[in-house]
Amino acid sequence: MNDLARVQVEEDSGRCILRIQGEIDISNAREVLSTIQASVPNGAQAIFVDLTETTYLDSSGVHLLVMLADRLRVRRQELSLVVPSGGPIRALLEVAGVPKVIPMRDHLDAE
Amino acid sequence: MAFLVLGRRVWLGIALGALLVNAPISSSPAAAAATAAGNTIAPFVAAELLRRVGFRREIDRLRDAIAIVFLAALSSMLISATVGAGTLLLSGAIPAGDFPGAWAVWWTGDAMGVLVVAPFLLSLLSFRGPSKGSWKRRAEAAGLFVLLTLATLAVVRTHLHLLFLVLPLLGWAAWRFQQRGAAPGALLVAGIATWAAARGLGPFEGGTLFARMLTLQAFNATVAFASFVFAALVSERMRARQSLELAAAGLETRVRERTAALSTANERLTREIGVRREVEGKLRERERQLAEAQQVALFGSWEWLIPEDRVTWSDEMYRIHGHEPQAFPLDLARAVEQVVEDDLERIRRNTEAALRSGGNHDIPTIEYRIVRSDLAERVLVGKARLMVGPTGEPLRMVGTVQDITDDRQAEREHRIAATLQRSLLPDRLPEIPGVTLAARYVPATTGLEIGGDWYDVLQLPNGHVGVGIGDVAGHGLPAASTMGQLRMALRAYAMEEESPARVVIRLHQLVQKLPISEMATLVYLVFDPDSGSVTYANAGHPPPLAIPAEGDPSYLQEGLAPPLGAAPAPDLYTESVFQLVNGSTLLLFTDGLVERRGVSLREGLERLRNEARAVGPELDLLCDHLLGSFLGKDASDDVALIALRPIAFVGEPLRLRVAAEPRALAPMRHTLRRWLRSVDADPEETYEIVLACGEACANAIQHPYGVGDGVVEIDLDLVGGEVRVTVRDVGTWRVPARRDGGRGLTLMRGFMDEVDVETGSGGTVVRMRRRLRAPAR
Numbered sequence: 068m069n070d071l072a073r074v075q076v077e078e079d080s081g082r083c084i085l086r087i088q089g090e091i092d093i094s095n096a097r098e099v100l101s102t103i104q105a106s107v108p109n110g111a112q113a114i115f116v117d118l119t120e121t122t123y124l125d126s127s128g129v130h131l132l133v134m135l136a137d138r139l140r141v142r143r144q145e146l147s148l149v150v151p152s153g154g155p156i157r158a159l160l161e162v163a164g165v166p167k168v169i170p171m172r173d174h175l176d177a178e
Numbered sequence: 179m180a181f182l183v184l185g186r187r188v189w190l191g192i193a194l195g196a197l198l199v200n201a202p203i204s205s206s207p208a209a210a211a212a213t214a215a216g217n218t219i220a221p222f223v224a225a226e227l228l229r230r231v232g233f234r235r236e237i238d239r240l241r242d243a244i245a246i247v248f249l250a251a252l253s254s255m256l257i258s259a260t261v262g263a264g265t266l267l268l269s270g271a272i273p274a275g276d277f278p279g280a281w282a283v284w285w286t287g288d289a290m291g292v293l294v295v296a297p298f299l300l301s302l303l304s305f306r307g308p309s310k311g312s313w314k315r316r317a318e319a320a321g322l323f324v325l326l327t328l329a330t331l332a333v334v335r336t337h338l339h340l341l342f343l344v345l346p347l348l349g350w351a352a353w354r355f356q357q358r359g360a361a362p363g364a365l366l367v368a369g370i371a372t373w374a375a376a377r378g379l380g381p382f383e384g385g386t387l388f389a390r391m392l393t394l395q396a397f398n399a400t401v402a403f404a405s406f407v408f409a410a411l412v413s414e415r416m417r418a419r420q421s422l423e424l425a426a427a428g429l430e431t432r433v434r435e436r437t438a439a440l441s442t443a444n445e446r447l448t449r450e451i452g453v454r455r456e457v458e459g460k461l462r463e464r465e466r467q468l469a470e471a472q473q474v475a476l477f478g479s480w481e482w483l484i485p486e487d488r489v490t491w492s493d494e495m496y497r498i499h500g501h502e503p504q505a506f507p508l509d510l511a512r513a514v515e516q517v518v519e520d521d522l523e524r525i526r527r528n529t530e531a532a533l534r535s536g537g538n539h540d541i542p543t544i545e546y547r548i549v550r551s552d553l554a555e556r557v558l559v560g561k562a563r564l565m566v567g568p569t570g571e572p573l574r575m576v577g578t579v580q581d582i583t584d585d586r587q588a589e590r591e592h593r594i595a596a597t598l599q600r601s602l603l604p605d606r607l608p609e610i611p612g613v614t615l616a617a618r619y620v621p622a623t624t625g626l627e628i629g630g631d632w633y634d635v636l637q638l639p640n641g642h643v644g645v646g647i648g649d650v651a652g653h654g655l656p657a658a659s660t661m662g663q664l665r666m667a668l669r670a671y672a673m674e675e676e677s678p679a680r681v682v683i684r685l686h687q688l689v690q691k692l693p694i695s696e697m698a699t700l701v702y703l704v705f706d707p708d709s710g711s712v713t714y715a716n717a718g719h720p721p722p723l724a725i726p727a728e729g730d731p732s733y734l735q736e737g738l739a740p741p742l743g744a745a746p747a748p749d750l751y752t753e754s755v756f757q758l759v760n761g762s763t764l765l766l767f768t769d770g771l772v773e774r775r776g777v778s779l780r781e782g783l784e785r786l787r788n789e790a791r792a793v794g795p796e797l798d799l800l801c802d803h804l805l806g807s808f809l810g811k812d813a814s815d816d817v818a819l820i821a822l823r824p825i826a827f828v829g830e831p832l833r834l835r836v837a838a839e840p841r842a843l844a845p846m847r848h849t850l851r852r853w854l855r856s857v858d859a860d861p862e863e864t865y866e867i868v869l870a871c872g873e874a875c876a877n878a879i880q881h882p883y884g885v886g887d888g889v890v891e892i893d894l895d896l897v898g899g900e901v902r903v904t905v906r907d908v909g910t911w912r913v914p915a916r917r918d919g920g921r922g923l924t925l926m927r928g929f930m931d932e933v934d935v936e937t938g939s940g941g942t943v944v945r946m947r948r949r950l951r952a953p954a955r
Contacts, residue, residue: 071639092840094840125922126925159865162929
């Protein structure tokens with residue numbers, strides 16, 4: 068789809084996991100957003116965006132996540148982020164104040 | 179004898195000699211004088227007679243032998259005998275009764291002297307000069323004379339009358355040695371016989387003095403006569419044979435010479451016939467060539483006989499006008515009826531002006547169009563000359579016409595191809611952070627065709643640099659357009675495929691689908707500035723050259739596959755990885771650089787390897803050096819080359835200029851990371867500084883869906899363990915857009931120690947600082 072980032076979708080008993088590999092900046096944020104939106108099935112209640120393999124994320128990526136969380140909330144679907152703690156993405160999301168808006172966890176299986 | 183040899187003038191000497199000899203034995207001086215006179219007159223008469231009959235001293239003819247016997251010996255000696263005997267009688271020395279006996283003794287004595295002694299003395303003359311006889315011949319002569327002496331002594335000592343037995347031996351001498359054998363032989367035999375007769379030995383025993391003398395003389399005369407005649411006969415026959423042989427040899431020589439002369443003449447004739455035939459052949463060939471040349475050059479000639487208004491066209495003239503050669507007769511009106519209206523008017527004006535001006539002169543060259551019966555329009559160029567008569571009246575006009583329609587078409591195509599070529603090559607190389615680049619394109623100078631060499635440099639989204647160079651065989655518009663398609667396709671595929679082999683495979687598949695008949699070669703490589711690795715795939719192109727700062731350059735010659743479209747299976751296109759060491763330069767080129775007539779590609783590559791050794795820091799200089807040393811004045815093929823070198827950061831500040839567009843950000847981040855690593859920033863610091871720069875640039879960049887051609891300048895410097903960043907744009911500062919929810923500035927402030935945004939009329943400058951944890955080394 069895009070030369071910078073790749074989105075993998077995985078469905079598992081009501082959970083939908085979206086793995087984002089690569090980089091997200093203003094050149095592809097809008098594209099990634101529409102890809103994710105098109106990939107999320109209406110039936111899934113818990114949506115996880117896994118940023119473990121994401122190598123770069125800037126403010127447009129943050130904006131993307133916040134927008135996604137808003138839209139899913141309208142559809143009564145809950146978005147959570149999987150971000151390893153101690154990594155630069157975690158730091159960035161914290162500086163941007165994302166944890167106040169979107170729940171965040173270290174691993175997919177951890178609570 | 180002396181008369182014969184020395185001539186008449188010696189008579190006095192002879193006479194004196196005779197007088198001195200006779201004086202002591204004569205009874206009185208008068209008698210001696212009379213006897214001497216007789217003895218002088220007799221040989222004088224003999225010599226004169228011999229001279230008269232053309233006597234030859236060699237006595238090698240029968241007539242000479244007869245002459246000496248009859249004229250000199252028998253006849254002339256009658257004089258001396260008669261004078262001598264008469265003198266004896268008159269002086270009272272002998273009684274009258276003894277006169278016949280004295281006369282006979284005198285006559286036979288003198289005659290024998292002439293017969294026996296004279297030939298011998300004469301034969302001695304012929305012994306002068308070097309002896310030509312062989313040893314065998316000399317032995318034979320010696321043996322013969324010994325035998326002759328013994329035989330003669332034997333026959334004169336016996337009472338039997340066997341004197342004739344010596345004749346066969348004399349015959350032998352005469353036969354084998356001619357007069358040289360006969361004369362001494364005769365002398366020898368006569369001498370012995372005379373000696374025997376004087377002694378009254380053998381056959382000469384008894385009888386009167388007259389009878390003995392008669393026998394002796396008869397014997398001596400027979401011996402001399404037989405010897406001389408036989409010797410003369412043999413000589414004559416030998417001479418005849420020699421002259422016959424000589425004549426035969428001469429004839430043979432003449433025949434040979436004549437034959438040689440004939441054969442020479444014959445050869446010349448053959449040659450002349452050959453030459454004439456060749457000349458005729460050449461003449462016919464010329465005529466044919468002229469006709470062909472006219473046909474090839476689309477070149478026609480014509481003549482207009484003005485007074486009778488008759489026009490003749492060459493065959494090609496008819497063809498140019500779309501007719502069969504000599505299809506119909508022509509006058510001026512018919513000749514120009516196919517000319518386009520406007521041009522006809524010009525031709526008329528030119529012709530009238532020419533006729534008016536008079537005199538022999540050339541008419542200005544004119545370009546005009548005709549319409550053929552198949553409605554095809556042709557462009558012609560005409561030249562003409564007017565010839566006038568003695569009083570200036572126009573006689574005839576001759577001219578040529580050339581069909582230049584195709585040339586005009588070719589010129590147009592050339593212009594299009596040249597334009598296309600220029601538009602297809604990058605007019606300037608992109609500024610790619612982390613690498614310096616230089617490229618050259620040199621069109622072929624011989625011939626006006628446009629080549630199909632091309633190159634391209636791409637900044638890939640992952641921060642890598644894609645470099646492609648290719649060569650489409652052939653020239654002109656088709657090559658240029660093929661090249662354009664390939665270059666665009668490469669750009670598209672390179673953005674989608676990270677693997678150079680995949681890119682080449684897709685180009686290969688494209689070429690297979692396209693109606694491209696030309697051979698297309700290509701090297702495509704991806705350079706990763708972070709790792710310094712070069713991943714390359716080669717479709718039939720000369721290999722790239724890696725030139726280290728020091729040491730020997732080496733070719734990247736792995737994975738060479740057939741040209742695009744030529745591989746039987748796409749998996750032949752593979753890729754290989756080459757590690758470019760620091761300070762190295764990568765050179766890509768087309769075969770026009772190294773290929774020369776008479777020089778193998780291998781030699782050319784080897785020479786390039788040597789020429790490229792130890793290049794300086796300036797890539798432009800490298801390119802110019804290579805072009806200068808490889809291309810002569812006339813490059814028969816076009817040449818493209820491109821040089822790439824990673825920039826090594828060694829504590830230098832980083833200066834970046836990137837296009838103000840979203841897709842420029844990812845490559846920029848790669849460069850920033852490399853620089854930050856070089857100043858020992860840790861991964862977290864690196865991420866955060868890169869993020870802050872990205873946010874600053876994103877603010878400078880136009881809206882992603884707007885039109886942006888601005889430039890953003892990013893400077894990074896390390897001062898006292900602190901990274902200082904300046905991001906400058908020449909556009910107007912935009913209020914942070916909704917797309918990031920205003921978080922950009924928050925993030926910059928969150929990660930940098932200090933952030934300062936300064937907006938002016940010339941643009942916006944963002945200055946940021948961040949102290950690094952590890953001190954810079």
